[in-house]
Amino acid sequence: MRRILKYVILDIIKNKTVIAYTIMLSLFSWGTFALEDNASKSLLSLLNIVLLIVPLMSVLFATIYVYNSSEFIELLVSQPVKRSKIWNALFTGLSISLIIAYVAGVGVPLLLFSDTGTALIMIAAGSLLSAIFVAIAFLSSILTRDKAKGIGISIMLWLYFSLLFDGLVLFLFFQFSDYPIEKIVVVLSALSPVDLFRILVLLQLDISDMMGYAGAVFEKFFGNQWGLLISFSLLVLWIIVPFYLSLKKFKKQNL
Amino acid sequence: MFIHSNITRHLVFTSCLVCFIFLQSFSTVLYVGEKEQFSSIKKALAASKAGDTIIITRGTYKEGNIIIDKPVCLLGRDLPVLDGELKYEILSVKSDSVVIKGLQLQNSGRAAMNDPGAIKIYDASHIRIEDNRLQNNYFGIFLQYATHCIIRNNTIKASQKEEHQSGNGIHCWKSDSLQIIGNRIYGHRDGIYFEFVTHSVIWRNIAHFNLRYGLHFMFSHQNAYITNYFKGNGAGVAVMFTKKVIMINNTFEENWGDAAYGVLFKELSDCYLSGNRFYRNTTGIFFDGSNRITAEHNTFQANGWGMRIQANCMDNKISRNNFMGNIFDVATNGTLTLNEFSENYWDKYEGYDLNKDKTGDVPFHPLSLFSVIVERNPPAMLLYRSFMVSLMDKSEKILPSLTPETFVDKKPHMVPYDI
Numbered sequence: 001m002r003r004i005l006k007y008v009i010l011d012i013i014k015n016k017t018v019i020a021y022t023i024m025l026s027l028f029s030w031g032t033f034a035l036e037d038n039a040s041k042s043l044l045s046l047l048n049i050v051l052l053i054v055p056l057m058s059v060l061f062a063t064i065y066v067y068n069s070s071e072f073i074e075l076l077v078s079q080p081v082k083r084s085k086i087w088n089a090l091f092t093g094l095s096i097s098l099i100i101a102y103v104a105g106v107g108v109p110l111l112l113f114s115d116t117g118t119a120l121i122m123i124a125a126g127s128l129l130s131a132i133f134v135a136i137a138f139l140s141s142i143l144t145r146d147k148a149k150g151i152g153i154s155i156m157l158w159l160y161f162s163l164l165f166d167g168l169v170l171f172l173f174f175q176f177s178d179y180p181i182e183k184i185v186v187v188l189s190a191l192s193p194v195d196l197f198r199i200l201v202l203l204q205l206d207i208s209d210m211m212g213y214a215g216a217v218f219e220k221f222f223g224n225q226w227g228l229l230i231s232f233s234l235l236v237l238w239i240i241v242p243f244y245l246s247l248k249k250f251k252k253q254n255l
Numbered sequence: 256m257f258i259h260s261n262i263t264r265h266l267v268f269t270s271c272l273v274c275f276i277f278l279q280s281f282s283t284v285l286y287v288g289e290k291e292q293f294s295s296i297k298k299a300l301a302a303s304k305a306g307d308t309i310i311i312t313r314g315t316y317k318e319g320n321i322i323i324d325k326p327v328c329l330l331g332r333d334l335p336v337l338d339g340e341l342k343y344e345i346l347s348v349k350s351d352s353v354v355i356k357g358l359q360l361q362n363s364g365r366a367a368m369n370d371p372g373a374i375k376i377y378d379a380s381h382i383r384i385e386d387n388r389l390q391n392n393y394f395g396i397f398l399q400y401a402t403h404c405i406i407r408n409n410t411i412k413a414s415q416k417e418e419h420q421s422g423n424g425i426h427c428w429k430s431d432s433l434q435i436i437g438n439r440i441y442g443h444r445d446g447i448y449f450e451f452v453t454h455s456v457i458w459r460n461i462a463h464f465n466l467r468y469g470l471h472f473m474f475s476h477q478n479a480y481i482t483n484y485f486k487g488n489g490a491g492v493a494v495m496f497t498k499k500v501i502m503i504n505n506t507f508e509e510n511w512g513d514a515a516y517g518v519l520f521k522e523l524s525d526c527y528l529s530g531n532r533f534y535r536n537t538t539g540i541f542f543d544g545s546n547r548i549t550a551e552h553n554t555f556q557a558n559g560w561g562m563r564i565q566a567n568c569m570d571n572k573i574s575r576n577n578f579m580g581n582i583f584d585v586a587t588n589g590t591l592t593l594n595e596f597s598e599n600y601w602d603k604y605e606g607y608d609l610n611k612d613k614t615g616d617v618p619f620h621p622l623s624l625f626s627v628i629v630e631r632n633p634p635a636m637l638l639y640r641s642f643m644v645s646l647m648d649k650s651e652k653i654l655p656s657l658t659p660e661t662f663v664d665k666k667p668h669m670v671p672y673d674i
Contacts, residue, residue: 038557038580044640052642166643170628173635182634189637198641209513209537210559210582210629210636216513218637 001085004076008093012065018101021057025105028053033113040205043114043122047201050106050126051194055133056158062094062137063154067147074255087250091138091243095131102130118204121228125197128235132193133158135243142246142253165192182217190231193238200231281306288312288335296321296329296337303327311335311358319343324350331357334388339363344371345392348379356385363392370422372397376404384409394422395443401430406438413442418466418489423448427455435460442466446488449475457483468493469510480505491536493519497526504530511537517558520545530674533558539581542568551575552674560586560626569593577671578602582639583626585662592661596621600668605652608669619667622658624651 012018028049036042069090076086103123110119140153169188172181189195203222209215221227285299285307286292293299297318299309305326313333320343323329329346336359339345345360360373372394376382380402387409389395395411398404406425415421424440426448427433433455439462440446446462449455449472461484462469469485470492472478479501485492491510494500500523507517517536520526521543528550533539539558542548544567554577555561561581564571566589574597578584584601598614599621606617625644628635638644651658 040557041580047640048642048645051640163643163646166638166641170635170638170643173632177632185634185637195641199637202639209511209515210633215633215636 001081001089004081004086004089005093008090009097011069012093012097017061018097021061021098022101022105025053025102026109029106029109033109039114043110043118043201044205046106046110047122047198050122050129051198052162054102054126054129055162055194058098058130058133059137059140059154059158060151061098062134063141063151064147065094066090066138066141067150070255077255083251084247087138087247091134095134098130098134099127102126118201121204122201124232125200125235128232128239129193129197132235132238132242135239135241135246138246139242142249161192161194165195169195186218186221190234193235196231196234196238200228282308284308284310286310286312287316288314300325300327320347321345322347322349323353326350326352328354329356329358330354331359331387334359336361339371339373339392341365344369344373344375346374348374348376348382351379352381353379354383354385355387356383357387359388359390360392361390363394365393365420367419370394370397370426372422372426375399376401380404383407388412392422394426395424395440396426397422398425398427398430398433401427401433403432404430405434406436407434408437409439411438411440411443415442415444415466418444421466423471424462424465427452431455434458439463440465445469445471446485448472449478451475453477455479456481459483461486463487465489469507470494472497476500479503484508485510488515490514491516491518493521494523495519495521496523498524500526502526502528502531506532506534507536507539508532508534509536511535511559513537516541519543520548523548528553532556532674533561538563541565542571544568546570548572549574552672553577554579554674555584556580559583563587563630564594565589566591571595572597574598575668575672576600577674578621579671583623583629585621586626586630587622587659587662588630590659592659596662596664598666598668599664600671601664602671604667604669606667613669615667615669619664620652620655620658620662621664622662623648624657627658 029046032042032045073086077083106126107123110122136157137154140157141150143153144150189199222231285303287296287299287309291312295318296311296316303309308328308330310330310332313335315336315338317338317340323346334357337345339362341362342364345363355374363373364371373389373392374384375397378400382401382404384396385407389409389411391413396406411424413421421444423445424443424447425435425438429451431453435457437459441464443465444467446465446469452475455478457480459482463486465488467489469488473495475497477499482504484506486508488510492507510517515537517533517539519541523545524547526548529552531553533555535557537559539555539561542564546569548571551574557580559582561578561584563586566587571594577600579602584603601619601621604615604619606615608615625648
């Protein structure tokens with residue numbers, strides 16, 4: 001497995017897309033921190049960019065990569081290696097390289113310009129977010145053998161998590177505004193990794209005081225050590241579940 | 256004839272002066288202390304007469320409740336300590352023209368029935384309370400039916416944890432023509448509390464980290480608040496049911512919390528605010544039922560809401576202010592807008608200025624769609640900074656449909672005002 005991992009990582013590092021991605025991320029982050037004199041404001045702008053670009057890039061790149069290396073996978077399957085090892089190595093290699101790109105691009109300026117606690121949370125959560133969308137990409141690319149369809153599914157999933165889900169939540173807010181739905185919403189927000197990430201960072205910025213009762217519920221749930229632990233384990237769960245599903249399918253798949 | 260009248264005038268003046276000096280020589284100085292003429296303040300007070308000066312030297316005095324019922328001057332030398340042993344009101348002033356200066360007053364009694372204070376003034380005028388240090392009292396300085404009093408340069412500190420265990424730092428009730436200058440109030444329930452206080456000046460005070468409000472007043476008309484500093488109070492500053500208030504050059508800072516406001520205006524009218532700074536509050540100013548208020552040259556920076564104007568407010572003029580780095584610059588809970596915004600600087604303004612007169616050529620709608628949504632449905636704040644919300648805000652900016660059309664600044668300023 002280690003040898004496959006090495007091949008995958010070397011291959012991706014040679015890939016110009018990831019390098020361009022790293023450079024773009026670092027340009028954005030250095031740019032926002034340099035242009036804005038208010039550190040918390042630039043943190044929010046950066047949050048916006050990260051929330052949009054990191055999932056999109058991770059999901060697209062991973063989907064395309066998996067499809068492009070189908071011949072490599074077929075070759076490996078013909079060798080005496082376990083299928084799960086191949087799939088694991090592929091996933092780990094892709095995640096690690098995308099996480100490295102994220103940490104190099106966004107993490108370094110974050111650590112330099114904003115306070116350490118917020119920076120660490122944003123780095124950790126962003127890295128997890130990269131891995132989550134790689135896992136989602138694995139799932140969508142195993143669902144269909146057609147490359148165009150697979151990419152389509154990936155984009156749809158990305159659109160759902162970054163845009164449609166929030167619209168749905170807002171819709172629920174208005175439909176059920178007469179009922180005490182605060183606690184349900186807390187649970188609901190865990191259903192989208194993008195939202196979870198955003199809320200984790202927002203809690204660092206004292207936004208909860210502006211939400212009235214819901215904010216208090218929220219602060220109570222996510223604001224303490226346990227909440228942090230729970231939300232991070234939820235993020236990890238978001239990696240494990242799609243990947244496990246894809247792995248199960250890959251093991252049985254007729255390639 | 257002319258010279259003659261001049262001489263008479265001189266004579267009258269001189270004789271008055273002589274009389275004055277003569278009277279002065281009658282007033283004596285009494286010393287209180289271990290090795291002094293009087294061993295206790297009460298004894299010195301009993302021996303004194305109107306116009307005397309009592310100098311209290313260094314030491315700790317535990318004399319229970321001391322009642323000052325004649326116009327004397329109480330001076331502390333090297334900060335003597337008057338201790339109320341958590342049982343007594345320390346100084347009760349029941350005469351006009353009393354001076355209390357340079358004392359440390361600590362541990363006043365605690366009682367919700369008669370509200371004991373470190374210094375309490377009953378029905379008196381022309382009192383001066385200066386340079387005292389008040390520590391761990393229930394009420395700090397309590398004035399009732401007091402007029403023409405000066406409270407200056409006192410340090411007032413308390414350390415109670417709960418609101419109901421604590422009184423107010425400076426508490427004034429049914430008073431008139433007060434000057435409250437240069438005091439520091441920390442850790443009381445309300446820093447400065449006024450009820451039915453009129454024609455007073457509150458200048459250069461610092462009220463910080465009080466349990467409830469930094470400043471709290473009701474029915475207190477025609478007062479001026481100048482260059483005060485309110486920071487980190489439990490619920491900020493709340494002022495209610497008052498007319499004709501002037502607030503100039505005050506700072507309201509770090510009042511962050513669900514029910515905390517930089518300033519809460521409830522049923523205020525005909526007020527003037529200028530040069531105030533609102534920094535890092537959940538809400539900079541909250542207007543509720545407030546009319547005819549002029550707010551100009553104020554700075555609203557890094558607040559959750561710069562300003563929230565309820566729909567029951569009218570004829571307020573908000574002009575030439577700076578709105579910078581707030582999450583929401585303004586919010587309102589209705590569609591009817593009866594207030595006027597003009598010539599403010601908004602950092603969220605994206606218009607242009609072709610003729611370079613520093614006034615933007617396109618009107619600015621300070622009310623964002625998201626702020627309208629959050630006002631109707633506070634939990635929606637959960638979606639703050641989500642991509643969808645930014646998208647909605649942008650489309651609303653281009654084609655306003657849900658935000659009231661009349662909520663507009665027609666002449667937004669392009670650069671921040673130098674305030």
